[in-house]
Amino acid sequence: MTLKNALMTGAALATLIPAMSAQAAGTLDNVKEKGFIQCGVSTGLPGFSAPDDKGNWSGLDVDYCRALSAAVFGDPDKVKYTPLSAKVRFTALQSGEIDILSRNTTWTMSRDTDFGNFVGVMYYDGQGFMIPKALEVSSATELDGAAVCTQTGTTTELNVADFFRSNGLNYTVVAFEKYDEVVAAYDSGRCDVYTTDRSGLAAQLPKMSKPEEHMILPDIISKEPLGPVVRADDAAWEDAARWTLNCLVNAEEMGVTSANVMDMAKSDDPNLQRMLGAEGALGSKIGLPDDFCAQVVAGVGNYGEIYERHVGTSTPINLERGLNALWKDGGILYAPPMR
């Protein structure tokens, strides 16, 4: 009686595991097999990755995952998002819970060797400070004795420790797990200073109950190249991820936009033909369709379009391109050629 019952219960339970599928292959094959990309994003940072009130995700980091989806499937919407706090993100990546981590993550040497491989830089950033204007502070070196709000498990948390230590300044750090908690705490006066990447500060500023009473200090205390990460054991998937990113940048450089990509693919320029897959077989070398780059641009636009859509000067976040302009426009954005 018990055995039969157990078997029946087991069979019933098995139907409850719809996503269960077993195969020991690379991430790219796994992704193709299951039909979607599991993308690790933040728990909500406007402009980079944040859900709207319908639960739809959008932002710079989200669009990178959508670009990857377009490259693999020809459809930018085959992505599922896993919101991760900063401190669990690498565990989720290493365990295989997510396929790619696109969560404004700073590229450092130890992370690159310990946790996975960075595929490139999505956004060049630096760490800054937000402070109430009433404090009349003009430089970060005046912050002796301040209470600092930040997020646990970030380079920010380490940089701020280094900064205060090397400048011989006292401080207390209050480290929260989620962006919203940090913002709420700083906004309610728990800390004097809020520190994170400057893009993050710009993104959070409109969330303050009185945005006009806060300012971002001019100091930049660190280099924060933010980019997507994949697991270290998977060269094919890493290539797919890397060249999707490079495709976004190259497309902007060559003037390919979501509006004109189909016309451009027919152009006579051999560079364009190779990149957009009209000629050669660049895509199939990395297990993607030959026209993957055309699909990416058609699906989400080029880097410039994505930037302007989510964090550019026409958005509430209002970030100049700055370092993130193309190398020929005075920035440092530079992608290897696709040939």
Added chain:
Amino acid sequence: MSESTQSKAVVNDTLIEARPAPSSATGPLRWLQDNLFGGWGNTLLTLLSLWLIWLVLPGALQWSLIDAVWTGGSDACRANPDGACWPFITQRWDQFLYGFYEESERWRVNLVLAGLFAGIAWLVWERAPARNLVGLFMLFGFPLLAYLFLYGVPALGLPVVSTDQWGGFMLTLVIALTGIVVSLPLGVVLALGRRSQMPVVRSLCIIFIEFWRGVPLITVLFMASVMFPLFLPDGVTVDQLLRAMVGVSLFASAYMAEVVRGGLQAISKGQYEGASSLGLGYWQSMRLVILPQALKIVIPGIVNTFIGLFKDTTLVLIIGLLDLLGMVQSALADAQWSIRSVPYTGYVFVGFVFWCSCYGMAIYSRRLEEKLNTGHSK
């Protein structure tokens, strides 16, 4: 003698109407004296209580009713940050109830909720027919059907709504009900295992129970949410919600096992021996003699475990699943609602929902306890 018979003043020939007791012995004043102001110590306690009530009640009423904002949008709340901001709840009501569940498919949630409440009402109503069958169905059949219905069966024309779109109160209920349905039978098995005479089975059960009772639920959920694929063969994935549910269920079943064990221990040895002497085997004697009695004794404990489980579902927000509390938390982060009164409003709302659910369960368990009390104790 004749004088005395004439003396109407001494002996009454009619019965005097009974009069109420003097007001000093009964009535509100006497009650006050007995219950509130008997002696200076008692008076002091009364004053202390009055002070506590005065400390909480007027402020709470003022904030939640009198000063509250009832209509309008976030602007109305921003204009009056000193009272509750109920529009925050009404405007986001759908989200708090359904999460991000597909809008066109929300009738499915409604139907399942209606079925759930109908089933519960059936079970609570004491003269309803076939309560045993309905009870079994609610415990085993309904959750499975509800799950399939909510998840979707494309073959039957119900499009799939993937579990990452589930949220809000609906998710709270899904997790809690799964936990309840799984933990009760599993808890019984574990409790029996712990009292088994087979040393291997007994020690395995003890290890299992003590492990789950000894570790905090959030570490369990953390492992279930981000470390789980590490324990599986490469490429095997299990739905994240399912993992959280399994974590919560195993956790609750360990507590359930201890509650049931208490009931088993309370059954006198004579019952076991009686069952054996009737020629009943182990499972028969458990099913027919021991468990019906043991479970009856521990109904309060079982319901308390359910209540605890129901409250513990809020912890899934720490691993990124948006249950009712998680949904409210994430709505609080919306810049449009960054107003002083909104967090309190949200928390009070969530608190009220949970309080109603848990208190309802507690009341029902108390009634059941009284009803099932067949007079063995006191």
Added chain:
Amino acid sequence: MAADSTGSNTPSRAVFWRDPSKRALIFQFIVFALAAWFVWVIVDNTATNMRNRGVATGFGFLDIQAGFGIIQSLIPYSEASSYGRAFWVGLCNTLLVAIVGIVLATVLGFLVGIARLSPNWLLAKVATVYVETFRNIPLLLQIFFWYSAVLKPLPGPRSLHEAGDQVFFSVNNRGVVMAEPVFGAGFSWVLWALLAALAGTWFIRRWARRRQEKTGQPFPVLLTGLALVFGLPLLAFLLTGMPLHFEPAQMSRFSLRGGVTIIPELIALLLALVVYTAAFIAEIVRAGIQSVSHGQSEAAQALNLSPGQALRLVIIPQALRVIIPPLTSQYLNLTKNSSLATAIAYPDLVSVFAGTVLNQTGQAVEVMAITLAVYLLLSLLTSMFMNWYNHRIRLVER
């Protein structure tokens, strides 16, 4: 193994699967094999996956410099300390919350539990409302609520104090700041005096009990003890020339510096844990007191014990036997629930070690194993202590 003994009584020629003892053996073997197989599969999968994905293993990371700051540490800690040190900081913070929380929750729980049985109608009702309200609301919600309730309405230190102010006591949204006690050279005498007073009280109590058993004469132990415990150290304090002064906190440009600070995260967490757990303890205490039969209190009355004496000498000792086991579970629950600290940035073990350290090192398996082991150990120790205590106060039937 009772199955064995019954099995051996039956004629031994039975087919082996009809023999309960052999069947039990086979069944156990299968269960054991299944469990072992399950554990082995998990371990093997984990090891394989970690090797394939290049995850570092081993406990060497405990010696590496942590590099991050922690807001509250009971032991010396700086950014230059190791991850291992960070572990101890987190553990101490967890223990701090657990111990303080248990003490406060017990006190509040007993008060409320007794209040629920009070003849005073209003007080009983207030206590009932308290219990029914707080035990039916999720703890995490209460933590969030108290954190906003403690944090948000308080003024900032800048609006309370001018820069350069000497502050002896201040409640602001950075926590409760108090002047720091500085102990002078002779202060150890005060501690010795306290120790002597405690020892003296213990001896007096023993002596008084013996005398009472012999002669029936009571001795005011409580008063004498209090006088000793407070008087003797005070005397020593005065004699050594009051070797204690308080160093005030100073208002800097941003906030108060120096002094002793109780951070708002700790306050909020403690409030939530104490208020929540006390509601459960109150119910346990009420049930325990009600379990003592009415005859006991009547008998106490007949012996001319005062109500207080009856409660102290007759009711509570008997109620405690019923109270202790469920009380133990509540203590364990409180300790485990303190891990919810991670939701409000209180640096407990889960937050610091299973959070930040895990993230920095990426060694999830090792870190989680240590964390789980610590909680299991804490729970084991608490159970052992309470079992011992329970055994000590058990009913000795004569």
